[in-house]
Amino acid sequence: xxxxxxxxxxxxxxxxxxxxxxxxxxxxxxxxxxxxxxxxxxxxxxxxxxxxxxxxxxxxxxxxxxxxxxxxxxxxxxxxxxxxxxxxxxxxxxxxxxxxxxxxxxxxxxxxxxxxxxxxxxxxxxxxxxxxxxxxxxxxxxxxxxxxxxxxxxxxxxxxxxxxxxxxxxxxxxxxxxxxxxxxxxxxxxxxxxxxxxxxxxxxxxxxxxxxxxxxxxxxxxxxxxxxxxxxxxxxxxxxxxxxxxxxxxxxxxxxxxxxxxxxxxxxxxxxxxxxxxxxxxxxxxxxxxxxxxxxxxxxxxxxxxxxxxxxxxxxxxxxxxxxxxxxxxxxxxxxxxxxxxxxxxxxxxxxxxxxxxxxxxxxxxxxxxxxxxxxxxxxxxxxxxxxxxxxxxxxxxxxxxxxxxxxxxxxxxxxxxxxxxxxxxxxxxxxxxxxxxxxxxxxxxxxxxxxxxxxxxxxxxxxxxxxxxxxxxxxxxxxxxxxxxxxxxxxxxxxxxxxxxxxxxxxxxxxxxxxxxxxxxxxxxxxxxxxxxxxxxxxxxxxxxxxxxxxxxxxxxxxxxxxxxxxxxxxxxxxxxxxxxxxxxxxxxxxxxxxxxxxxxxxxx
Ligand code: GLU
Numbered sequence: 164x165x166x167x168x169x170x171x172x173x174x175x176x177x178x179x180x181x182x183x184x185x186x187x188x189x190x191x192x193x194x195x196x197x198x199x200x201x202x203x204x205x206x207x208x209x210x211x212x213x214x215x216x217x218x219x220x221x222x223x224x225x226x227x228x229x230x231x232x233x234x235x236x237x238x239x240x241x242x243x244x245x246x247x248x249x250x251x252x253x254x255x256x257x258x259x260x261x262x263x264x265x266x267x268x269x270x271x272x273x274x275x276x277x278x279x280x281x282x283x284x285x286x287x288x289x290x291x292x293x294x295x296x297x298x299x300x301x302x303x304x305x306x307x308x309x310x311x312x313x314x315x316x317x318x319x320x321x322x323x324x325x326x327x328x329x330x331x332x333x334x335x336x337x338x339x340x341x342x343x344x345x346x347x348x349x350x351x352x353x354x355x356x357x358x359x360x361x362x363x364x365x366x367x368x369x370x371x372x373x374x375x376x377x378x379x380x381x382x383x384x385x386x387x388x389x390x391x392x393x394x395x396x397x398x399x400x401x402x403x404x405x406x407x408x409x410x411x412x413x414x415x416x417x418x419x420x421x422x423x424x425x426x427x428x429x430x431x432x433x434x435x436x437x438x439x440x441x442x443x444x445x446x447x448x449x450x451x452x453x454x455x456x457x458x459x460x461x462x463x464x465x466x467x468x469x470x471x472x473x474x475x476x477x478x479x480x481x482x483x484x485x486x487x488x489x490x491x492x493x494x495x496x497x498x499x500x501x502x503x504x505x506x507x508x509x510x511x512x513x514x515x516x517x518x519x520x521x522x523x524x525x526x527x528x529x530x531x532x533x534x535x536x537x538x539x540x541x542x543x544x545x546x547x548x549x550x551x552x553x554x555x556x557x558x559x560x561x562x563x564x565x566x567x568x569x570x571x572x573x574x575x576x577x578x579x580x581x582x583x584x585x586x587x588x589x590x591x592x593x594x595x596x597x598x599x600x601x602x603x604x605x606x607x608x609x610x611x612x613x614x615x616x617x618x619x620x621x622x623x624x625x626x627x628x629x630x631x632x633x634x635x636x637x638x639x640x641x642x643x644x645x646x647x648x649x650x651x652x653x654x655x656x657x658x659x660x661x662x663x664x665x666x667x668x669x670x671x672x673x674x675x676x677x678x679x680x681x682x683x684x685x686x687x688x689x690x691x692x693x694x695x696x697x698x699x700x701x702x703x704x705x706x707x708x709x710x711x712x713x714x715x716x717x718x719x720x721x722x723x724x725x726x727x728x729x730x731x732x733x734x735x736x737x738x739x740x741x742x743x744x745x746x747x748x749x750x751x752x753x754x755x756x757x758x759x760x761x762x763x764x765x766x767x768x769x
Contacts, residue, residue, distance in 0.1 A: 205766025209752035215763035216242035220339035235600035240340035254315035256604030263597030268485035270319035273320025275313025280438030309437025311625035334401035347389035355758035361610035370615040392620030473651025482535035495722030509704035514556030517637030546727035550706035577616025585667035599650035665741025676737030692753035699736035707731035
């Protein structure tokens with residue numbers, strides 16, 4: 164139902180129903196699902212997310228006088244109910260905030276953290292004594308294990324954002340989500356489909372089976388789904404706050420679940436235990452970090468810094484292609500250059516980026532004009548058209564003022580790993596004061612670890628699979644370290660003062676989706692909604708460049724193939740959301756129209 168195109172009449176009707184909903188729905192009334200709307204205009208604030216019910220939760224908060232930070236937390240908490248296979252309190256994320264009155268961009272790192280037991284051998288197969296060091300198969304054993312679970316950061320991130328910049332208490336921000344979990348919501352094709360896609364591993368855990376596979380099947384599309392245990396959990400958090408999660412009752416339940424995953428009697432695969440302890444949860448803290456800034460054709464882009472590679476890699480690509488006049492080139496020639504810049508930047512990402520509390524990352528060199536120039540000079544008019552081709556990392560050392568970082572070790576292992584899933588969700592919010600939030604949150608794979616914490620109704624992440632279990636490597640697992648991410652929540656400022664905010668799900672394709680949206684808007688002049696809907700082109704230093712299915716047959720696709728690009732169609736890349744706010748205060752909010760069933764953008768109506 165989410166992807167259906169509404170005719171004009173239907174749309175008018177929908178707007179009327181929706182407006183009356185906004186006016187008449189009390190927090191306790193059963194939630195009616197408004198028809199999907201992918202774009203919205205207004206002036207008083209906006210929310211864009213992948214789900215109408217979550218967007219509605221954020222809008223309700225804005226209407227009641229909450230600010231963008233309050234609404235972002237409420238929307239995310241609601242997504243934890245209706246999009247539980249992409250995000251939730253069992254996971255982590257990165258939030259970029261623009262505070263209008265201070266004209267300041269802040270980022271909050273709520274990334275999951277490795278327990279003290281983490282080591283480079285953590286994913287070795289214990290049952291493979293003949294080949295010591297052999298890794299457990301990635302799926303299902305690594306991704307559906309206690310081993311893969313990092314200490315969740317989402318709840319601490321919500322609380323930090325509210326404490327510093329919000330106006331609501333955690334209890335108030337959680338209320339719409341509590342109502343949603345309690346009263347239930349209609350199962351749509353995306354929800355049922357994501358369960359079906361995970362059926363084997365969900366059936367391996369008693370708690371997950373009980374919640375998401377009633378009668379051994381996903382709930383029927385159109386049926387009502389309730390999650391009273393998650394409502395109870397959110398209530399505990401509303402009453403007792405962070406301590407209940409990181410120290411109290413929930414901490415004990417999480418540790419118990421990680422150390423003894425609730426596997427069924429004869430699970431279809433080996434379920435490996437993890438070593439997280441209460442001390443690991445107790446030690447967790449979010450980080451408030453400086454944003455990564457990149458200038459691109461007069462725009463100022465602000466993104467997430469390490470441990471996410473999102474802002475840095477996006478910035479490197481934009482800096483490289485800034486040297487080409489993309490807007491004046493033939494489209495195929497322009498996208499060819501973007502693809503090649505992505506290839507090079509992903510080689511550098513793999514070689515150098517990791518948790519900055521553990522590795523010296525040569526950031527000044529990587530972000531310098533000279534380094535971008537060096538990389539730009541490597542881009543030829545045609546690609547090599549070789550499936551086996553991988554670009555090598557370049558050396559940023561000559562571009563560092565302080566050449567002390569331990570570059571030698573990291574350069575030894577420019578190993579390509581691209582196991583990151585296609586899950587995650589991005590939401591974008593603005594308020595009547597002009598504050599903006601761009602927030603990407605995740606539990607890593609679609610369905611995370613597949614393990615619901617028994618009695619508490621939420622799924623634990625499998626974020627530690629984002630580590631590269633080799634050494635030396637900037638992203639090798641270590642105690643307390645945060646795995647390198649690709650999440651790239653972005654806020655940008657146009658030369659005329661227009662504020663743009665956007666982001667995407669999709670593992671490492673997040674970076675290329677964000678670059679694609681930026682190039683489509685800045686260089687090719689597409690409006691935000693069209694840039695979000697546009698075909699995705701994703702090169703991540705692989706032999707092939709992934710594209711939306713069907714794009715390879717298009718004229719542009721064929722022209723790119725003629726330039727030597729090997730295109731690989733894939734089902735879904737990046738269900739993005741975003742908004743733009745013009746200097747006169749007018750807002751356009753936009754959500755993906757079709758991918759992942761389509762999202763919902765709404766603005767506050769007077
Ligand atoms: N684990 C991924 C990251 O942090 C996100 C998961 C996904 O998008 O599938 O980059």
